Amino acid sequence: MKILKIVDNAAWDINSYQALHLSLQLVKKGHTVVVMCPKDSRLAGECLKYRVPVKPFTLAARFGLFELQDYDIIHLYNTCGIGRLTIKKAAAHGRIVYSQLRLDSMAAMMKLKSIEHLAVKFLASCPTVREDMLAAGLPADKVSVLPPCINTSLGRWESAMLIKRMMAVKKEFQIGTVSMDKTLLDQGLFLRIARAVLDRDPSLSFTLVGLKDERIRKLARNLEISHKLDMLGERTDMPEVMAMLNIYVKATMKEEISMSLMEAQASGVTCVIPRLRGLSDYTVHETTGLLVPPGDTESYAAAILGLADDRGSAESLAKAAYESVDHNMSVEVVANLLEAHYEDALSSGWPAQNQVQ
Numbered sequence: 001m002k003i004l005k006i007v008d009n010a011a012w013d014i015n016s017y018q019a020l021h022l023s024l025q026l027v028k029k030g031h032t033v034v035v036m037c038p039k040d041s042r043l044a045g046e047c048l049k050y051r052v053p054v055k056p057f058t059l060a061a062r063f064g065l066f067e068l069q070d071y072d073i074i075h076l077y078n079t080c081g082i083g084r085l086t087i088k089k090a091a092a093h094g095r096i097v098y099s100q101l102r103l104d105s106m107a108a109m110m111k112l113k114s115i116e117h118l119a120v121k122f123l124a125s126c127p128t129v130r131e132d133m134l135a136a137g138l139p140a141d142k143v144s145v146l147p148p149c150i151n152t153s154l155g156r157w158e159s160a161m162l163i164k165r166m167m168a169v170k171k172e173f174q175i176g177t178v179s180m181d182k183t184l185l186d187q188g189l190f191l192r193i194a195r196a197v198l199d200r201d202p203s204l205s206f207t208l209v210g211l212k213d214e215r216i217r218k219l220a221r222n223l224e225i226s227h228k229l230d231m232l233g234e235r236t237d238m239p240e241v242m243a244m245l246n247i248y249v250k251a252t253m254k255e256e257i258s259m260s261l262m263e264a265q266a267s268g269v270t271c272v273i274p275r276l277r278g279l280s281d282y283t284v285h286e287t288t289g290l291l292v293p294p295g296d297t298e299s300y301a302a303a304i305l306g307l308a309d310d311r312g313s314a315e316s317l318a319k320a321a322y323e324s325v326d327h328n329m330s331v332e333v334v335a336n337l338l339e340a341h342y343e344d345a346l347s348s349g350w351p352a353q354n355q356v357q
Contacts, residue, residue, distance in 0.1 A: 001026075001072040001342055004094065007037045008057055008082050014101050014125075014148060014259050015077040016043040021151040023052050025335035034071075036061075062086060068093040073342050078102055084115060091118040095345045100133060101125040101148060103255045103278045109136035116142070120345040123338075125257050126281040144341060147282065149334035150262045150325060173308055176207035176245040178260035180234070181252070187216050189295065190251035195223045196301035204228070204308060207245065209235055209260075242267035246314065247307055250279060253294050262329060265289075265321040270314040272303045282329075288321040 003026060005019045020043060023033040037043045039056040047054045060066060064085030071094035076087070078101050090096060096119040098112065112122065113136050122138055123146040124130035133143050175197070179186040187208060194206045205228055208216065212233035220226040235241050238260075242248070248264035250273040257278050264271050265288070273279050274294035283289040290307070292299040307314040327333065 001031045001346070002070075003031055003033045003073045003075060003342070004055075004068070004071045004090075005033065005035045005075045005077065006057065006082070006090070007035070007041075007043060007077045008062065009078070010038040010041040010043075012042040014257060015099075016041070016046075017259060018099070018101065018148055019043065019075075019077050020046050020050075020052070021149055021331050022335055022338055023047070024050055024151070025149075025331050026339065027052065029335065029339065031339075064089045070094060072346060073097055075099065078104075087115050087118050095120045095348075097121045097123065097341065097345055099123045099125070099146070100129050101257060103129060103132065103257065106132070106136060109133055109138075113137045120348055121341055123341065126278055128255070128277040128281050129257075146337055146341065147329050147334060148257060148259070148262065149331040150259075150266050150329055151331040152266055153331065172203070172205045173247075174205050174207055174245050175247045175249055175304055176209060176241075177249045177251050178209040178241075178263075179251070180210045182211065184211075184213065184215060184219070186252045186254075187211070187213075188219055189253070189297070190249060191216075191219050191223055191225065191229070192297045193249060193251055193300040193304070194225050194229065196297045197304050198225055198228060200301070200305055201308065202228075204304075206230070207232060207241075209233070209241055238263050239267065242269055245269050247272060247304055249300065249304065250274060251300070252276075252279075255279065262325060265318075265325045266329075268318045268322045270307055270318040271321060272300060272307070282324070283321070284324075287317070288324050289317055 005023055007015050007019045019035060023035055026033050034053045034055055035047045036055040036057045044054050063083050074090045074094040075097045077099045098119050109132050116138055122133055122143045124133055124143060125148050127145055130143055130145050134140060177190045197204055207230045209232045212231060220229045242264055248269045248271045250258060250261055255277040271289040273283060273289060273291060275291040276294055280291050285291040290303045292303050
């Protein structure tokens with residue numbers, strides 16, 4: 001198949017990650033893949049690094065002012081910023097497949113309804129996103145769930161797992177989170193959870209990865225836990241970061257899909273997460289992780305302390321989560337599912353060119 005993937009956002013986020021790693025896997029399977037994205041984005045750089053052809057997505061392209069050759073599949077990733085003219089033009093050159101990875105507002109979902117006649121398939125990242133797409137009026141036969149992938153075959157995942165086993169008997173018990181929340185609400189919740197835990201077990205330590213802001217350190221000082229907190233800033237070596245952790249805590253009140261949660265599960269780290277739409281879709285309570293009421297610091301603390309006291313149970317949860325991700329979200333598995341969706345789109349008997357209005 002000849003496939004074009006379009007990502008209109010310059011940020012390195014879950015959309016860019018999925019577009020890159022699924023492209024690499026599809027190329028391995030013999031398909032021709034081109035990625036269209038902002039030319040100065042990290043995605044463009046990563047594609048060039050791995051020799052995936054790149055087309056620049058410009059401001060003009062948002063308004064349909066670009067040239068396209070024909071493709072079998074044109075795959076759009078969460079492209080709410082793209083104008084309808086662009087999608088209309090793309091639909092004249094290939095079957096449109098649309099991935100919705102984020103939990104967006106109903107207004108954003110309604111925009112998808114307005115392009116329904118231009119797309120052959122809509123792929124939701126989780127059952128919650130599918131429910132929202134159906135609530136917006138998209139037909140059930142066009143909407144399927146495709147879980148996000150994680151690629152542990154690239155980078156330093158294997159060496160990180162070896163490091164994790166070597167460090168297990170030497171280091172303090174570490175609880176960590178990853179957050180780029182500029183409002184600092186997530187980081188503030190994590191620090192309050194840390195305070196509640198340290199009140200009962202001062203031997204534990206905490207790590208915060210992501211946005212580095214002096215206000216976070218000030219919050220930690222106000223809670224008198226600064227000496228128990230490592231702030232690592234934004235990191236690109238997530239395998240090594242996860243190797244340092246015993247427990248990953250998703251401290252947020254936002255409904256979302258989290259790449260750092262998937263990275264933690266793929267690294268064999270026990271996870272404690274809020275029972276929120278999206279976040280909890282792929283976690284089975286007391287089987288692949290622990291679910292707690294959102295924002296309830298005492299429930300978070302009780303879960304963390306229970307895991308710290310019962311390392312055997314923590315390891316069992318981590319192992320089950322790792323196996324679940326490996327069997328359902330590895331890049332090989334998800335690429336096979338995506339390939340099947342593409343083949344279904346091609347055999348649907350609905351030429352996109354004839355549907356453009």
